[in-house]
Amino acid sequence: MRKVILVFLFLILIFPVNGEVIHNLYLEDNELFVNSTLILKSDNSLDYWNLEIMLPEKIEILGLKDELGKISYNFSENQLEFRTNRRRAKTRIVNLIFKKNLEEESGFKIIDLNLFGFENDTTTIISPTFPYFFIPNAQVEYGEKIKAKKRGAARVRIIFDGKKESEHYFTNSNLNLSLLENYYWIPEGITGLKIPVKFGIVVLQDEEYNKKLEYWSSGTFRDGIIFVRENLSKNEKITTILHETTHGFNSFALDWDKTNISWFDEGVACYVTSVMSRLLNETKPQIFGEEVKLKEGRTIYSLKPNLKPEDLFDYYNKREKWVLSWHPGKYKENYRRNFGYAYSELFIRECLKENGSALHRVYQRLLNINKSIEDKDKRNKIILNIFGKEFKPCYSLNLEEIKNCTTELNEMSFEIPQVDGKEIDYEVAIPELPEVENYSFIDLLIQRIKGFFGSLTEKILSLF
Numbered sequence: 001m002r003k004v005i006l007v008f009l010f011l012i013l014i015f016p017v018n019g020e021v022i023h024n025l026y027l028e029d030n031e032l033f034v035n036s037t038l039i040l041k042s043d044n045s046l047d048y049w050n051l052e053i054m055l056p057e058k059i060e061i062l063g064l065k066d067e068l069g070k071i072s073y074n075f076s077e078n079q080l081e082f083r084t085n086r087r088r089a090k091t092r093i094v095n096l097i098f099k100k101n102l103e104e105e106s107g108f109k110i111i112d113l114n115l116f117g118f119e120n121d122t123t124t125i126i127s128p129t130f131p132y133f134f135i136p137n138a139q140v141e142y143g144e145k146i147k148a149k150k151r152g153a154a155r156v157r158i159i160f161d162g163k164k165e166s167e168h169y170f171t172n173s174n175l176n177l178s179l180l181e182n183y184y185w186i187p188e189g190i191t192g193l194k195i196p197v198k199f200g201i202v203v204l205q206d207e208e209y210n211k212k213l214e215y216w217s218s219g220t221f222r223d224g225i226i227f228v229r230e231n232l233s234k235n236e237k238i239t240t241i242l243h244e245t246t247h248g249f250n251s252f253a254l255d256w257d258k259t260n261i262s263w264f265d266e267g268v269a270c271y272v273t274s275v276m277s278r279l280l281n282e283t284k285p286q287i288f289g290e291e292v293k294l295k296e297g298r299t300i301y302s303l304k305p306n307l308k309p310e311d312l313f314d315y316y317n318k319r320e321k322w323v324l325s326w327h328p329g330k331y332k333e334n335y336r337r338n339f340g341y342a343y344s345e346l347f348i349r350e351c352l353k354e355n356g357s358a359l360h361r362v363y364q365r366l367l368n369i370n371k372s373i374e375d376k377d378k379r380n381k382i383i384l385n386i387f388g389k390e391f392k393p394c395y396s397l398n399l400e401e402i403k404n405c406t407t408e409l410n411e412m413s414f415e416i417p418q419v420d421g422k423e424i425d426y427e428v429a430i431p432e433l434p435e436v437e438n439y440s441f442i443d444l445l446i447q448r449i450k451g452f453f454g455s456l457t458e459k460i461l462s463l464f
Contacts, residue, residue, distance in 0.1 A: 018042075019118045020431050023154075025127040031099050032111055033062075038094040039433065045088045053080045053116045054153075055098065062097040067436050091434050106202040106225060107172040111158035119152045124431060131170050131198040132159035132224040136255035137370060139426035142196040147428035159200050159224045168245075171201040179234075180241055183279070187246045187272055189416040190352075191253070192360030194423040199248045200225040201241060214329065216337070221247035239276040246272045252424055253366040258374045262327045263391070264383055267344030268359065271352070274345065275414045286410040287342040287349075288312045288394070288402075306338045309403045312346075315339070316397060324391060325376050346393040349409040356415030362386050367424065 024035040040049050055061075055078050064071045066084045071094070073082035084092055103110045117123030125148040127133065133140070134157045138150035148154070162170030166177035168184050188194060202225055204212065209229050213220045219228040219240035226244040228237055246269040254265065277284040283294055286305045294301040315323075326340035351358050365386045373379045384391055394405035 018121045020122050020124070021115075021117045022124045022126070022431060023115050025125065025156075027102075027128065030102050032102060032113075033097065033099045034059075034113070034115070036096040036098075036115075037433065038096070039431065040084075040092040040094065042090050045090050047088050048086050049084045049092060049094075051080075051082060051084075051094075053096075054078055054114070055080055055116065056100060056113050059098045059100045062099060064094070064096050066092060066094045093433060093436070105159075106200070106227075107162075108159050108200050108202075108225070109161040111156065113154075113156040113158075115154045115156060117151070117153045122149060122151060122431070123154050124149050124428070125154055125156065126430065127156075127158070130158045130160045131162065131165065132157070132200060133197060134158075134224060134251070134255075137372060139428060140196075140424075141426050141428040142423070147430065149426075149428045157223055162200060165198065168195075168198055169201055170198050171203075173201065173203040175201060175203060175237070177201075179238060183238060183242055183276065184245070185419075186242055186275055186279075186416060187249050188419045190268065190272060190275070190356075190359055191246070191249050191363050192357065192417075192419055193249050193253070193363055194419060195249055195252060196423040196425060197224070199245060202227050203230050204228070205230050216334075217328075219244045221245075221251070224248070224251075235280045235282055239273055239280065239282070242276050243269045243273045253363050256369045256372055257379055258372050259325075259376045259379045260327050261325055261376060261379060263323055263340065263344040263347070266328065266341055267348040270341055270345035271348045274349075275416065278414060286406075287346055288406040289410045290407070307342050309399060309406050311339065312343070312394060312406065313397075313399045313402050315343075316392070316395060316402075324380055343393065346406070346409060347391060349412060350393045351387065351389070352415075353409060353412050357417040360417070 018041050020039040020041075022037045022039075024037075026033050026035075038051075055075075057078055061073075061075055061080070064073050064080075064082060066087075068085035068087055071082050071084060073080055075081075080096075084094060100111075100113070103112070115123065115125065125135065125138075125146075127146040127148075129142070129144065129146055133142070133146050135148050135150065135154050138148045138154060140146065140148040160170075163172045164170065164175075164177060166181050169177050169180055171177065199221075204227055206229060209227065213222075213227055218232060218236065219226060221227075221244040226241055226248070228240050228244070232240060247265060250265045250268065274284055276282075283292060283303060285303050286292060288307050288309050288311060289305045290308075291305065292303040294303060322336075323340055323343050326336075326344070328337045328340060331337045331340075348359075366383070369382065373382065380391070394402050394409070396402050396405070
């Protein structure tokens with residue numbers, strides 16, 4: 001008898017089951033409410049569903065029910081466990097409501113949510129419009145309401161509540177945002193992207209910046225917020241913020257990249273810095289270049305490069321490849337950090353020298369990658385295949401040839417094409433809820449009988 005019962009239960013459990021999830025987000029006072037609807041489907045009729053769901057931290061559950069009414073549940077360490085009310089059907093609808101207090105970071109209101117979803121099924125998020133709204137690996141429609149769609153769980157980042165706001169930025173500082181807007185077309189033109197969110201800007205004193213971020217940087221982009229040092233000059237602030245804005249652009253194009261490799265990201269951002277320096281009449285040291293002489297009145301200044309052609313020559317002759325996995329935060333010594341920045345920008349310059357819009361095609365291809373990549377070799381192969389070239393700018397084993405190449409790239413003119421594309425945007429359809437299945441008196445009676453025998457089966461199994 002025991003074997004028969006076990007086989008019967010096994011057949012029930014292997015029925016194919018899937019489920020779509022719709023998360024509706026809304027604000028009231030200083031709290032975020034999430035109304036989640038689960039559409040559970042099976043190829044065969046089931047009496048009930050047993051589910052375990054991971055919910056965000058620091059939330060309060062306000063209600064859990066299905067078509068028959070309230071559902072009992074256990075909730076511990078962010079894990080929700082429940083069984084639906086007994087009703088034999090192929091489709092069931094479960095509704096969960098919970099709330100979470102808003103957090104503050106750097107003077108902004110912040111919402112960080114890990115919203116559950118079934119791994120192989122669609123998760124849809126509906127939200128009010130916020131200045132910054134980001135979900136990695138998702139299709140997002142930005143409009144009067146924000147609608148997003150992806151498979152499986154979704155990580156949501158929302159930032160708002162800046163006291164001052166412009167078309168592309170918001171801040172609580174006294175920054176002149178209109179000055180930044182004058183140059184926003186630079187990263188747009190280089191990447192070919194129109195980003196549909198605004199970026200928050202936080203200005204920090206040196207001591208606080210060094211404590212919170214990297215001591216060696218002038219600015220940092222982190223999850224939708226640009227941090228910049230207070231003691232920079234006006235032009236330095238503008239250049240730094242546009243550099244970090246480019247990282248913000250790249251966060252959309254590289255949301256699939258989980259490898260912590262920076263050569264593409266920093267290469268484009270450093271190229272934007274070079275463009276900004278020329279526009280603002282600021283002289284920047286050459287990359288793998290020569291000493292630059294500057295004359296102001298009767299005084300002659302010398303601007304030495306951080307790295308010379310000989311450094312690139314040595315890298316190639318030693319057959320090194322470490323820049324392929326380079327990230328500036330990995331290195332304590334300045335040499336490798338500076339080498340990585342220079343090498344990455346040299347590669348981008350080489351790509352753009354003949355065609356200033358060459359990155360437009362690259363970014364469009366990057367946007368179409370819809371799966372997370374954690375393998376470093378696979379990540380590099382994907383990006384370099386899109387470029388159609390090796391990651392070896394000015395490659396030669398002859399020093400004079402390297403010098404000639406780096407000289408050309410240091411003296412190249414910057415062509416910034418106009419953006420004729422549209423915003424990163426998708427049309428996201430909201431799933432329709434299926435109609436609840438109706439049952440006759442006989443169907444309900446059969447359900448009761450099956451429910452009785454199901455409970456009896458569980459009691460018998462508990463004896464073994």
